[in-house]
Amino acid sequence: MRSAQHWVVFTGAGVSAESGIPTFRDALTGLWSNFDPEDLATTEAFLRDPDLVWGWYEWRRAKVLKVAPNPAHQAIAELARHVPRLTLITQNVDDLHERAGSPSVLHLHGSLHHPRCMRCAKALDPPQPLDTSQGEQLLAPPVCVDCGGLIRPGVVWFGEMLPEQALTQAFEAAAQCDLLLSVGTSGVVYPAAQIPQLAARSGAWVIHINPQNLALGSEREFQLTGAAGALLPLLVQQVLAD
Ligand code: APR
DSSP states (O other): OTOOSSSEEETTTTTTTTTOOOOOTTTTSSSHHHHHHHHHHHHHHHHOHHHHHHHHHHHHHHHHHHHHOOOHHHHHHHHHHHHHHHEEOOOSSSSHHHTOOOOOOEEBBBOTOOOEETTOBBBBOOOSSGGGGGOOOOOOOOOOTTTOBBOSBBOOOTTTTOHHHHHHHHHHHHHHOOEEEEEEEOSSSSSTHHHHHHHHHTEEEEEEEESOOOOOSSSSEEESSSHHHHHHHHHHHHHHHO
């Protein structure tokens, strides 16, 4: 770690779990154990029932606005201030990395804070956040002032292409880095899940931080078992210690 010149930090929902944002696939607590992604995270679902989908994403955005970055987000921002080069790639649609002070974040799955028109792609300033005390609720999406199209959440839905520039930059960084930290991801959603594999194949060291034991594909991979909010500050301390 101390000799690494180019770090990549690749994060998933687990890095925000300790801030109070549920992950997707953790049993019982994960969003996908309470909601069917087919009903909520596809273009077809939005066209079928825009009020259900828009309401659900506004509920999630309101929850994100209510929570704060945790020590894992802060440790990553700290690391970026001290290592020669760090590329931060996230699958998360929250802005907790940015709020923790991370200067540039590659969002592979979009953002809850960047809604746009479904028809002309015009960006819309996010409306007033929902009052989450009412729980999930049906909410009609706004209409585009330019073309009258429906405003959709700025996230990447299943079956949709990832933002090309962010994906290209992420793959380039993974292929060039010396060390990749994979934090809080189950590694089952592609093409994002290719990133740690590409780094290992390109000769980088890969360190997984996750309470669950993940299958390691090569001898250049390590697993630190535990919560990111506990392990990452310790790891950063060790790296930056004289
Ligand atoms: N610290 C570190 N890891 C954690 C923590 C924690 N405190 N809590 C849970 N985890 C781990 C879980 O063990 C799991 O491996 O985080 C991972 C979360 O996995 P998923 O819920 O599958 O989330 P993610 O990998 O980010 O999902 C990828 O799937 O649903 C789509 O678009 C969505 O970006 C998302 C993508």
